[in-house]
Amino acid sequence: QVTLRESGPVLVKPTETLTLTCTVSGFSLNNPTMGVSWIRQPPGKALEWLAHIFSNDDKSYSPSLESRLTIAKDTSQSQVVLTMTNVDPADTATYYCARTDIYGLWVTRFDPWGQGILVTVSS
Amino acid sequence: EAVLTQSPGTLSLSPGERATLSCRAGQSISTTYLAWYQQKPGQAPRLLIYGASSRATGIPDRFSGSGSGTDFTLTISRLEPEDFAVYYCQQYYTFGQGTKLEIK
Numbered sequence: 001q002v003t004l005r006e007s008g009p010v011l012v013k014p015t016e017t018l019t020l021t022c023t024v025s026g027f028s029l030n031n032p033t034m035g036v037s038w039i040r041q042p043p044g045k046a047l048e049w050l051a052h053i054f055s056n057d058d059k060s061y062s063p064s065l066e067s068r069l070t071i072a073k074d075t076s077q078s079q080v081v082l083t084m085t086n087v088d089p090a091d092t093a094t095y096y097c098a099r100t101d102i103y104g105l106w107v108t109r110f111d112p113w114g115q116g117i118l119v120t121v122s123s
Numbered sequence: 124e125a126v127l128t129q130s131p132g133t134l135s136l137s138p139g140e141r142a143t144l145s146c147r148a149g150q151s152i153s154t155t156y157l158a159w160y161q162q163k164p165g166q167a168p169r170l171l172i173y174g175a176s177s178r179a180t181g182i183p184d185r186f187s188g189s190g191s192g193t194d195f196t197l198t199i200s201r202l203e204p205e206d207f208a209v210y211y212c213q214q215y216y217t218f219g220q221g222t223k224l225e226i227k
Contacts, residue, residue, distance in 0.1 A: 046221050047211055062216070096168075108173060108174070110170065116167050
């Protein structure tokens with residue numbers, strides 16, 4: 001059974017750095033047909049893709065947030081970490097990680113998803 | 124950057140009725156890269172359809188996907204009470220803005 005679980009702080013202050021961890025099980029982060037993405041969803045709003053990491057350690061970032069994001073993986077720990085610098089109240093959202101299926105160089109689908117973690121940015 | 128436009132924004136129907144949700148891409152895409160998700164309040168999205176028309180594991184056959192090029196459709200043949208939720212289409216790293224399916 002494939003599972004993903006997000007962990008990290010639920011409250012961060014403006015200008016701080018947010019670090020979130022996605023712990024996976026049931027699949028390998030070295031599988032060339034799979035990857036892991038981070039997606040967020042502000043309260044009452046739509047899904048927004050943030051970052052993706054491939055098995056070969058290649059990375060992709062949302063153009064609008066690229067300067068603030070870093071994604072990395074620790075295969076031995078089955079973990080994918082997302083860091084976001086200089087957070088703002090507008091970054092308040094539920095953050096999800098999801099396994100991706102890769103065909104060619106592109107993601108075909110996100111499945112499954114973790115349960116998500118609500119992160120609030122407030123002083 | 125890919126753009127996906129979903130319509131309608133909100134769809135009000137009754138249980139037993141047929142629902143038709145639309146997703147339009149800004150440019151022609153391969154069906155391989157079009158997926159649909161269902162999200163209920165307080166839950167993570169769940170994959171329904173991938174490859175534009177293939178049902179994910181465990182998804183009832185009342186859910187079907189179709190389309191090609193720039194126009195894609197998610198159809199729910201007979202609505203069950205548990206189908207009222209928000210639905211998103213996805214292409215590559217882009218999600219549509221969602222269609223809320225509500226009880227009439």
